[in-house]
Amino acid sequence: MEHQHLDPTFVTAPTPVRRRRRTGAARMIRNRLLVAVPVLFVTSAGMFALGAASPIDPAQQYAGAAAFTTSEENLAQIRANWGLDDPLPVQYLRWLGNLLRGDLGWSTSRHEPVVDVLAARAGWTLLLVGAALAVVLVASLLLGTLAAYRRGGWFDRALRTTAYTIQSVPSFWLGLAAIAVFALSLGWLPAGGLTDITATETRVADVAWHLILPVGVLAVSQLPWFVLFIRDSVADSLREDHVLAARARGLPGRTVLFGHALRTGLLPFLTLIGTHLPELVGGAVLVETVFSLPGLGAVTVQAALGSDFPLLAATTLATTVVVLAANLATDLAYSAADPRVRLE
Amino acid sequence: MSRTTGVRLAASAALLLALVACSSPTTPSDNPGGTTLIVATAGEPDTLNPVLNYGVDGGSLIFDGLVARDEGNRLVPALARDLPEVSGDGKTITVRLREGVLFHDGTPLTAKDVVFTYQAVLDEKVDSVLRSDLDMLASVAAPDDTTVIFTLRYAYAPFLQRLTLGIVPAAAFEGQDLNRAAFNRQPIGTGPYRVTSWTPGDRLVLAANDRYWGGRPANSGVVVAFVPDDNVRAQRARAGEFDAAELPPKLAVGFDNLPGYRVHKVPTADYRGVMLPMGNPVTADVAVRRALSVAVDRTAMVDGVLGGAGEPAYGPVPPSSEFVEPAAAGAPTADPAAATALLEAAGWRPGPDGIRVKGGTRAAFSLMYPAADSLRKELALAVTADAKKIGIAITPEGLTWDAITPRMGSDALIMGYGTPYDPDFVSYKLFHSDFAGQGFFNPGSYASEATDRALREGRAEADPARRKAAYATFQRQLATDMPWVFLTYLEHTYVVRDSVQGVVARVEPHEHDVANSIWWNINTWTRRS
Numbered sequence: 064m065e066h067q068h069l070d071p072t073f074v075t076a077p078t079p080v081r082r083r084r085r086t087g088a089a090r091m092i093r094n095r096l097l098v099a100v101p102v103l104f105v106t107s108a109g110m111f112a113l114g115a116a117s118p119i120d121p122a123q124q125y126a127g128a129a130a131f132t133t134s135e136e137n138l139a140q141i142r143a144n145w146g147l148d149d150p151l152p153v154q155y156l157r158w159l160g161n162l163l164r165g166d167l168g169w170s171t172s173r174h175e176p177v178v179d180v181l182a183a184r185a186g187w188t189l190l191l192v193g194a195a196l197a198v199v200l201v202a203s204l205l206l207g208t209l210a211a212y213r214r215g216g217w218f219d220r221a222l223r224t225t226a227y228t229i230q231s232v233p234s235f236w237l238g239l240a241a242i243a244v245f246a247l248s249l250g251w252l253p254a255g256g257l258t259d260i261t262a263t264e265t266r267v268a269d270v271a272w273h274l275i276l277p278v279g280v281l282a283v284s285q286l287p288w289f290v291l292f293i294r295d296s297v298a299d300s301l302r303e304d305h306v307l308a309a310r311a312r313g314l315p316g317r318t319v320l321f322g323h324a325l326r327t328g329l330l331p332f333l334t335l336i337g338t339h340l341p342e343l344v345g346g347a348v349l350v351e352t353v354f355s356l357p358g359l360g361a362v363t364v365q366a367a368l369g370s371d372f373p374l375l376a377a378t379t380l381a382t383t384v385v386v387l388a389a390n391l392a393t394d395l396a397y398s399a400a401d402p403r404v405r406l407e
Numbered sequence: 408m409s410r411t412t413g414v415r416l417a418a419s420a421a422l423l424l425a426l427v428a429c430s431s432p433t434t435p436s437d438n439p440g441g442t443t444l445i446v447a448t449a450g451e452p453d454t455l456n457p458v459l460n461y462g463v464d465g466g467s468l469i470f471d472g473l474v475a476r477d478e479g480n481r482l483v484p485a486l487a488r489d490l491p492e493v494s495g496d497g498k499t500i501t502v503r504l505r506e507g508v509l510f511h512d513g514t515p516l517t518a519k520d521v522v523f524t525y526q527a528v529l530d531e532k533v534d535s536v537l538r539s540d541l542d543m544l545a546s547v548a549a550p551d552d553t554t555v556i557f558t559l560r561y562a563y564a565p566f567l568q569r570l571t572l573g574i575v576p577a578a579a580f581e582g583q584d585l586n587r588a589a590f591n592r593q594p595i596g597t598g599p600y601r602v603t604s605w606t607p608g609d610r611l612v613l614a615a616n617d618r619y620w621g622g623r624p625a626n627s628g629v630v631v632a633f634v635p636d637d638n639v640r641a642q643r644a645r646a647g648e649f650d651a652a653e654l655p656p657k658l659a660v661g662f663d664n665l666p667g668y669r670v671h672k673v674p675t676a677d678y679r680g681v682m683l684p685m686g687n688p689v690t691a692d693v694a695v696r697r698a699l700s701v702a703v704d705r706t707a708m709v710d711g712v713l714g715g716a717g718e719p720a721y722g723p724v725p726p727s728s729e730f731v732e733p734a735a736a737g738a739p740t741a742d743p744a745a746a747t748a749l750l751e752a753a754g755w756r757p758g759p760d761g762i763r764v765k766g767g768t769r770a771a772f773s774l775m776y777p778a779a780d781s782l783r784k785e786l787a788l789a790v791t792a793d794a795k796k797i798g799i800a801i802t803p804e805g806l807t808w809d810a811i812t813p814r815m816g817s818d819a820l821i822m823g824y825g826t827p828y829d830p831d832f833v834s835y836k837l838f839h840s841d842f843a844g845q846g847f848f849n850p851g852s853y854a855s856e857a858t859d860r861a862l863r864e865g866r867a868e869a870d871p872a873r874r875k876a877a878y879a880t881f882q883r884q885l886a887t888d889m890p891w892v893f894l895t896y897l898e899h900t901y902v903v904r905d906s907v908q909g910v911v912a913r914v915e916p917h918e919h920d921v922a923n924s925i926w927w928n929i930n931t932w933t934r935r936s
Contacts, residue, residue, distance in 0.1 A: 118809040126536040128918050131847045134539040141534045174453045254646040355634045357608030
């Protein structure tokens with residue numbers, strides 16, 4: 064591994080090894096896609112089966128408080144308009160057929176096309192999750208490595224105590240506390256919303272300003288796992304032979320720490336990101352609620368409560384696609400980082 | 408090494424904090440000359456089309472009905488020139504339209520638009536839950552551009568109350584499926600405000616309609632912020648983001664001594680009560696139902712559970728209504744002695760565990776409430792405690808609505824609803840025997856010939872005095888049969904900035920969000936800068 068990077072020919076001239084890796088990557092992508100299709104199929108069919116088992120009546124949910132004054136006949140007409148009286152397989156096949164034609168269906172809880180709901184909201188959730196993930200990565204690599212370097216020192220102990228404390232606090236509470244401190248007591252940051260309440264347009268600076276607290280809260284709530292993981296894996300690798308050898312050769316501490324120990328610890332970290340992504344999305348749902356952000360989180364909860372299966376199926380599929388893509392990306396990154404990993 | 412990195416970290420953190428501290432957040436009050444008012448509400452509409460149940464009972468801000476309601480909830484002409492004329496048999500209603508009214512897009516309002524709006528509600532292909540409210544409507548026609556004639560299947564005295572429905576322009580729907588029209592998100596009305604933008608999940612931005620027939624609004628616009636979580640809304644209100652916000656009573660209390668804000672407690676017709684089903688051997692006994700009504704301490708519930716924001720309830724007609732029957736009211740405080748006497752007289756004797764028994768039946772039943780509703784939960788617990796004092800064992804059960812619905816015929820339930828507009832609106836379906844056991848209509852299968860007759864008279868009778876007499880009979884009969892133990896009317900609480908002028912609260916129904924809230928007349932509000 065070491066010598067490949069030192070060897071200039073490896074970078075400049077394509078070697079048979081490299082070509083093999085590239086075709087390996089293509090094969091892996093193709094294989095994963097072949098798996099993804101049945102996974103998505105089963106997920107969406109499962110959604111509809113759960114929908115059939117749910118006792119919640121979407122029409123009654125749609126009526127809201129008016130359910131007290133709306134006759135059963137009136138609700139039956141609405142159900143008929145939505146095609147909810149058809150047998151489940153018929154509903155599923157219709158949904159599938161529309162999906163293949165690019166039509167995601169009609170959201171009964173939002174009363175607009177599902178694609179519009181996604182278009183209006185998915186971007187904000189991606190922005191929130193993406194920014195939080197970036198903060199988590201940078202902060203956990205930095206803090207975890209430093210804690211590992213002075214294992215058992217005051218910084219390490221303080222960091223671990225803080226991490227365990229945060230891990231035990233619900234992110235909802237963390238959000239309310241952040242608002243109380245940074246928005247109410249100190250008055251530094253806005254307490255919620257996507258933009259200034261009187262803003263007539265969505266400006267980048269305004270949105271960024273409003274996202275500082277939500278991104279911070281989401282990042283902090285997800286940080287403990289990652290920090291502790293990095294800290295342990297760097298601490299372990301500091302004791303590995305090649306790191307000890309590098310140290311013995313008299314290389315500077317920083318080079319050993321970041322160049323050798325962290326690099327070894329980094330690989331399993333990629334897997335951790337992949338597996339932790341769903342949890343990050345879950346955290347985003349709560350954070351969106353606390354900071355009144357118009358993301359997918361709140362609308363998914365609403366869809367679930369209202370038995371809005373077209374919308375629920377779409378958000379579930381979108382999440383599944385993101386998770387599958389993330390897994391593929393981490394595996395590709397893993398293999399790129401570690402030549403010992405063979406792509407099959 | 409780690410020391411220098413640590414120092415750098417600390418330095419950059421300090422720099423970040425300094426940057427954050429320097430740039431002060433922009434609050435709306437810093438905005439000079441801004442006369443845009445900002446209100447915050449929990450509920451967000453899923454459509455802005457009146458046909459699909461947006462702002463139907465007036466105060467929709469974007470639309471006008473043929474009639475509107477003033478601060479006393481009395482009907483006043485709106486798009487109708489005068490209050491509509493009702494024929495002698497009560498089955499034909501003639502409306503003459505105000506002339507020169509323009510929709511937001513500049514097209515003039517005609518009788519065709521009115522006909523289209525009502526026909527859309529009646530159309531079975533349209534997903535409107537309002538259709539059941541217009542059961543009595545046979546047809547609607549426009550003999551000319553300024554006249555609309557409604558024909559009813561049967562005489563229905565409160566029909567004019569149904570004419571608050573907002574009117575939509577027919578031309579905007581030509582060749583479109585109303586359920587899916589773009590209009591539902593970008594509506595065109597005749598009201599004091601037109602929609603500038605709607606960011607679902609975030610806010611609705613309204614601009615003043617300078618050509619409004621009722622006079623140009625006193626402010627330049629309104630922003631409605633959607634903040635579903637109560638605590639978050641309270642915190643954002645504290646941060647000074649809103650001119651007015653709806654808050655639960657317990658969160659509004661904190662604003663009483665906060666300079667710059669005033670708490671408004673608005674009376675409502677929004678009641679909470681215990682529905683006692685006839686399909687349960689214990690609650691089917693009228694003596695048990697009456698005893699419970701005497702045993703519950705309504706004053707304690709208002710003070711404790713509602714934090715003072717409410718008043719005792721004895722029936723479905725609110726004290727603010729002209730139809731209320733004072734003789735149907737009970738005592739606000741508990742009278743365990745009288746309640747015990749009622750039970751004793753009916754043969755309910757204390758058993759070994761203190762719970763009363765009659766003919767082998769224990770005086771015990773379940774009281775369901777929607778688990779997510781903390782107010783109903785506390786009321787259920789209060790009823791349980793009061794009932795225990797007279798030897799009735801209640802088991803409170805917090806459930807989801809789908810678990811509650813199939814059990815409503817045999818288990819008691821904390822219900823809530825109510826409207827200030829007409830006693831027929833909710834009560835007919837809740838207490839008429841025709842609707843026994845039909846979903847949320849009369850789920851306890853209460854049946855009384857006297858009640859049925861009074862409800863029928865009340866809806867058909869045009870003469871106000873005779874209508875009032877019919878509803879007095881209805882209320883007295885309910886107080887005798889006690890199919891529900893009514894507990895409290897709520898007060899909706901709002902915090903409003905001191906500098907806002909023009910606030911006039913009116914009695915509110917159960918539902919209140921963008922429409923029908925304290926800002927029903929926000930087009931007359933101003934703010935001192």
